[in-house]
Amino acid sequence: MKTNKYSFFFISVGLIALLLGLLCGLLAGFQYIIPDFIKEILPFTVLRPLHTLFVVSWILLGAIGGIYYYIENANQKLVKWHFGLFIITGIGISISYLSKNFEGKEYLEFPSYFYFPIALGWIIFGVNYFKTMLPNFKDWPVYYWMWATGIVFMIYHFTEAHLWILPYFRSNYIQNITMQWKAGGSYVGSWNMLVYGTSLFVMSKISNNESYAKSKKAFFFYLLGLTNLMFGWAHHIYIIPTAPWIRYFAYAISMTEWIVLISIIYDWKKSLSEQNKIDYSLAYKLMILADIWVFLNLFLALLLSIPSINLFTHGTHITVAHSMGTTIGINTLILLSSIAYILENENKFTFISEKRIRNGIKIFNLSFLFFWISMLIMGMKKAHWTFFKQSVSFSQFQDSLHWFYVVFVLFGLGILVGLYIIVFEFLKGIKKA
Amino acid sequence: MENSKKYLLLLTLLVSVFSIYNFTIYTSKSDYGTIHLSKKAINGENIWLKNNCNSCHQLYGLGGYLGPDLTNIYSTKGKGEVYIKAFIESGVKAMPKFDLSEKEKDDLVQFLKEADQTGYYPNIDANIKPNGWVSIKYKNQNYENK
Ligand code: HEM
Numbered sequence: 001m002k003t004n005k006y007s008f009f010f011i012s013v014g015l016i017a018l019l020l021g022l023l024c025g026l027l028a029g030f031q032y033i034i035p036d037f038i039k040e041i042l043p044f045t046v047l048r049p050l051h052t053l054f055v056v057s058w059i060l061l062g063a064i065g066g067i068y069y070y071i072e073n074a075n076q077k078l079v080k081w082h083f084g085l086f087i088i089t090g091i092g093i094s095i096s097y098l099s100k101n102f103e104g105k106e107y108l109e110f111p112s113y114f115y116f117p118i119a120l121g122w123i124i125f126g127v128n129y130f131k132t133m134l135p136n137f138k139d140w141p142v143y144y145w146m147w148a149t150g151i152v153f154m155i156y157h158f159t160e161a162h163l164w165i166l167p168y169f170r171s172n173y174i175q176n177i178t179m180q181w182k183a184g185g186s187y188v189g190s191w192n193m194l195v196y197g198t199s200l201f202v203m204s205k206i207s208n209n210e211s212y213a214k215s216k217k218a219f220f221f222y223l224l225g226l227t228n229l230m231f232g233w234a235h236h237i238y239i240i241p242t243a244p245w246i247r248y249f250a251y252a253i254s255m256t257e258w259i260v261l262i263s264i265i266y267d268w269k270k271s272l273s274e275q276n277k278i279d280y281s282l283a284y285k286l287m288i289l290a291d292i293w294v295f296l297n298l299f300l301a302l303l304l305s306i307p308s309i310n311l312f313t314h315g316t317h318i319t320v321a322h323s324m325g326t327t328i329g330i331n332t333l334i335l336l337s338s339i340a341y342i343l344e345n346e347n348k349f350t351f352i353s354e355k356r357i358r359n360g361i362k363i364f365n366l367s368f369l370f371f372w373i374s375m376l377i378m379g380m381k382k383a384h385w386t387f388f389k390q391s392v393s394f395s396q397f398q399d400s401l402h403w404f405y406v407v408f409v410l411f412g413l414g415i416l417v418g419l420y421i422i423v424f425e426f427l428k429g430i431k432k433a
Numbered sequence: 434m435e436n437s438k439k440y441l442l443l444l445t446l447l448v449s450v451f452s453i454y455n456f457t458i459y460t461s462k463s464d465y466g467t468i469h470l471s472k473k474a475i476n477g478e479n480i481w482l483k484n485n486c487n488s489c490h491q492l493y494g495l496g497g498y499l500g501p502d503l504t505n506i507y508s509t510k511g512k513g514e515v516y517i518k519a520f521i522e523s524g525v526k527a528m529p530k531f532d533l534s535e536k537e538k539d540d541l542v543q544f545l546k547e548a549d550q551t552g553y554y555p556n557i558d559a560n561i562k563p564n565g566w567v568s569i570k571y572k573n574q575n576y577e578n579k
Contacts, residue, residue, distance in 0.1 A: 031499065035527035036526075036527070039529055043527075044488055044499050044527060045484070045485040045488045045489070045529070048488045048497050049488065100485075102483055102484070102485040103482055104482065105482065106487055106495070109482075109485055109488075137437060139437075140437065145440070163459075170470070171469040171470050172465050172466075172468070172469055172470070173547070173551055174465040174466050174551050174552070175465040178465065179459075181495070182458065216436075223440075223443055223444070226447060230451045230454070231451075231454065236495070237493070237495075238567065238569075239554060241551060241569060241571050241572070241573075242464055243461075243463065244568075246458070248566070251565075307565060307566050307567040308561045308566070308567050309565075310567075311559055311561070311567050314494045315493075315495070315498075315555070317498060320498065386555050387555065387557065394500075394501040395525075395526065398526075
């Protein structure tokens with residue numbers, strides 16, 4: 001722990017951000033049920049950006065902390081700078097949201113000067129990563145490629161997400177919104193590179209087998225994933241009046257993801273018999289759960305990429321089911337698994353702690369399943385209203401969904417309780433490490 | 434050739450295609466319609482962003498979902514300028530009141546007016562094709578034949 005304490009700082013702050021993010025999500029959910037709920041102190045305008053800021057920070061800090069831990073010889077002075085920059089910007093952005101000082105577009109609503117320290121932090125991360133890792137480039141398993149790619153593309157697309165500020169792009173609203181979602185889709189793809197790389201790393205270590213991470217197949221999927229990161233973003237904007245080629249191209253590319261889905265089913269079937277042989281560690285259990293959610297979410301994402309389905313699901317909570325489904329079901333579970341792996345590596349959890357975590361996982365998983373389904377139903381209702389019931393006013397429509405929103409928030413509470421139990425035990429474990 | 438070099442070559446190839454693609458997206462003059470926001474509308478968009486209307490409202494279905502989509506609010510019968518201003522001034526249900534100056538409100542309305550001219554949302558008259566494609570209806574452009 002002495003030499004890599006900053007890895008644990010990143011992870012701890014990430015876990016705390018998750019706690020805060022869950023709380024903000026729940027409060028935002030309450031405003032669906034009681035529209036006047038704290039609407040003057042913490043209106044939805046503040047809660048939604050805070051929620052996305054905290055949960056995205058959790059994903060990024062959790063992934064970065066893990067990567068610093070796994071690559072071992074990173075320059076700790078640079079890590080310290082990276083950590084400091086991110087903490088100060090994180091606090092700065094929270095303060096500007098709380099004081100209703102907005103300037104940017106969705107998910108990046110902060111004043112644009114925050115761009116600089118964030119980009120600088122990523123550049124420091126990149127320099128440190130390549131300096132540490134390049135000497136062994138020839139033997140890199142696929143996860144090292146994925147981390148490298150994730151960092152470089154994050155810097156690029158995070159920058160791209162701010163291009164709209166330039167007068168050159170400002171006046172054509174359609175181009176502006178297109179580029180906003182191009183960048184958004186791709187920076188999410190970039191952090192997915194970091195997270196999926198982490199999952200391959202952890203799986204290789206748990207099974208003590210590097211052969212998959214060095215196989216041609218693994219590299220094929222890495223390049224396919226990267227192709228989708230670059231070109232597959234346009235399902236966000238199928239409905240925006242751009243020239244059709246932009247959308248057609250993305251449609252064709254996204255359909256290649258079916259290959260991933262089919263391969264998952266195939267591998268999963270093959271591995272079923274071996275599953276029980278492996279020692280059932282917490283890390284393994286969380287990873288298997290993530291696997292199931294990969295499957296469900298990929299299936300949903302593929303459907304949403306078909307324009308004739310997207311026409312109806314766009315602009316409804318089905319989109320949120322996709323975004324929260326992937327950030328919770330895939331990213332969060334993989335990162336929790338990665339942290340469990342690190343803690344199991346450093347010092348075993350106590351028996352009681354492990355039992356509590358298992359209960360937490362159960363509460364979380366069951367709540368999350370119904371949370372996800374409730375969003376799909378809310379989305380279908382909205383699509384139906386949008387296309388077939390325009391005579392009903394928006395507020396009447398909202399009222400008709402009241403009980404669905406109640407159910408949605410109740411299961412959200414379940415997610416919060418389950419994850420709080422897990423996170424508290426993890427934080428205790430880190431304190432001991 | 435070593436594997437790592439092969440992968441690097443493939444990666445370079447992919448990045449090259451990506452560069453051309455990005456260049457096209459950034460510089461194209463013909464792919465995004467002909468409507469350009471006036472200065473007043475751009476001021477209006479700044480007010481839209483500053484007050485984070487987007488956290489509850491969508492344009493083209495994009496944004497938060499607590500409130501309704503506003504893409505075509507300006508041109509909807511019975512709505513338009515006065516109606517928009519009334520909502521901003523009073524705040525209804527979950528929507529807070531916004532204390533904006535007359536000029537700020539005018540700019541904001543101008544932004545919604547010009548955004549409205551760029552297209553339709555929801556695209557009720559879109560045409561679904563057997564291969565899963567959707568031809569959307571354009572306001573100012575005719576990329577696809579009906
Ligand atoms: C690890 C946990 C969570 C993650 C990673 C997460 C992630 C996200 C993301 C990425 C969005 C943006 C969605 C979009 O724009 O499409 C979002 C929105 C939202 N989340 Fe979460 N979320 C989490 C937990 C929760 C919980 C427990 C609740 C409680 C009910 C909640 C309530 C909401 C609400 C109300 C929105 C706004 C949806 C809207 O605009 O109407 N989230 N969340």
